[in-house]
Amino acid sequence: MQVKINDNIILVGTAHVSKDSVDEVRSVIEEYKPDIVAVELCERRYETLINKDKWENTPITALIKENRAYVILAQTFLASIQRRLGKEYGVEPGSEMIAAIDEAKKKNLKVSLVDRDIAVTLKRAWRKMGFREKTRLAWEFMKALVGYDEEELEDIDLKELMKEDVISAMMKEFGEIAPSVADVLIHERDEYISKKILDESKKGRVVAVVGAGHLNGIKNYLEQKELNVDLKNLEVVPKKRISIGKVIAVAIPTIFFGIIIWLIVSRGSNALNQIGNIFLLWFLIHGALSAVGVAIARGHPFSIATAFLAAPFTSLEPFFAPGWFAGLVEAKLRPPRVKDFQEISKIESLRDFWRNKVIRLLMLVALANLGSMIGTFVAIPWILSIGLSG
Numbered sequence: 001m002q003v004k005i006n007d008n009i010i011l012v013g014t015a016h017v018s019k020d021s022v023d024e025v026r027s028v029i030e031e032y033k034p035d036i037v038a039v040e041l042c043e044r045r046y047e048t049l050i051n052k053d054k055w056e057n058t059p060i061t062a063l064i065k066e067n068r069a070y071v072i073l074a075q076t077f078l079a080s081i082q083r084r085l086g087k088e089y090g091v092e093p094g095s096e097m098i099a100a101i102d103e104a105k106k107k108n109l110k111v112s113l114v115d116r117d118i119a120v121t122l123k124r125a126w127r128k129m130g131f132r133e134k135t136r137l138a139w140e141f142m143k144a145l146v147g148y149d150e151e152e153l154e155d156i157d158l159k160e161l162m163k164e165d166v167i168s169a170m171m172k173e174f175g176e177i178a179p180s181v182a183d184v185l186i187h188e189r190d191e192y193i194s195k196k197i198l199d200e201s202k203k204g205r206v207v208a209v210v211g212a213g214h215l216n217g218i219k220n221y222l223e224q225k226e227l228n229v230d231l232k233n234l235e236v237v238p239k240k241r242i243s244i245g246k247v248i249a250v251a252i253p254t255i256f257f258g259i260i261i262w263l264i265v266s267r268g269s270n271a272l273n274q275i276g277n278i279f280l281l282w283f284l285i286h287g288a289l290s291a292v293g294v295a296i297a298r299g300h301p302f303s304i305a306t307a308f309l310a311a312p313f314t315s316l317e318p319f320f321a322p323g324w325f326a327g328l329v330e331a332k333l334r335p336p337r338v339k340d341f342q343e344i345s346k347i348e349s350l351r352d353f354w355r356n357k358v359i360r361l362l363m364l365v366a367l368a369n370l371g372s373m374i375g376t377f378v379a380i381p382w383i384l385s386i387g388l389s390g
Helices: 019-032 043-050 052-056 060-065 069-089 095-106 118-128 131-145 150-154 158-163 166-177 179-201 212-222 244-296 301-314 322-333 338-342 350-355 357-388
Strands: 002-006 009-014 036-039 110-113 206-211
Touching: 002 212, 009 019, 009 179, 009 212, 019 095, 019 206, 036 095, 036 179, 043 095, 043 118, 095 110, 095 206, 118 179, 131 179, 179 206, 179 212, 206 212, 244 301, 244 322, 244 357, 301 322, 301 357, 322 357
Parallel strands: 009 206, 036 110, 036 206
Antiparallel strands: 002 009
């Protein structure tokens, strides 16, 4: 689907897994002979498409160290739908973007990446979400990890995808799950991409390849007499807000050490035995339950030991979680690679589920944290009873 904005801007709306879209992109570039080919990609997403082998074989720990966890989130969320659709229709996700870039290079045309950095988009969205929205999103994300039913794929019409591409459909679903961030995920990107395309059109004739779901939004912005958009403002990540989770995380050590101080003040040296019992119970309950969580996820013995040692301490501060430490150890000992993400959509049995290193690592982190959380609810009443006993 193509829309001519003016003599300098042609928009091509595509479905990311459609062969027709690939053919149309090549045809439009051939017909309009632009100076610039703009594509709805940011630098990070471009790298994942062009350097696919390098991306898929990158250790997960390396991405985490480079602060690219948001890229992993986005790639994983899309993989379940896009790869299955690509297999169904014989087209790799993003093929039309690659086709546009290849055609541009073949004809010695400038390639312009006009989408906002996906990490910035997701960080802005995450910061604006409330606790309930984050909880709902986490649940939807876990469902997406194991993929959708084959029956659902049979109901998907590529002609409908031309009206609303996969990424835009995902963004709209995000909007339903977390209404407060719909603006960040959909409208801000339309605005951002429009401004970038408009800036490029001042340098020459542009053919812009965008997801069909963004077509109308971008068209509406570009048809405005004046488009006053501050790109730098749209690239700023809002400061963190104080969440309910953070309040609870701070309250737990406050209660714990409050009981200790109360015992010292009210009973002096006579409280030493009780204080020792409190620390011992806290250590054993948190350590054991967190370690059990890692064991259920079939973690390495060293990962189990790490969870046991980390949980009692991380439960008393608001910034770290035992699953992070156990997950890091597990990732070092049994490093998953990004291509393991690509296998998620192929999981067909419980055996496949546990064999996938990414799924197992996610389960390990989640269950280690869950074990420690349960430990808190078990331990707090117990130590309260000790503190209030004769």
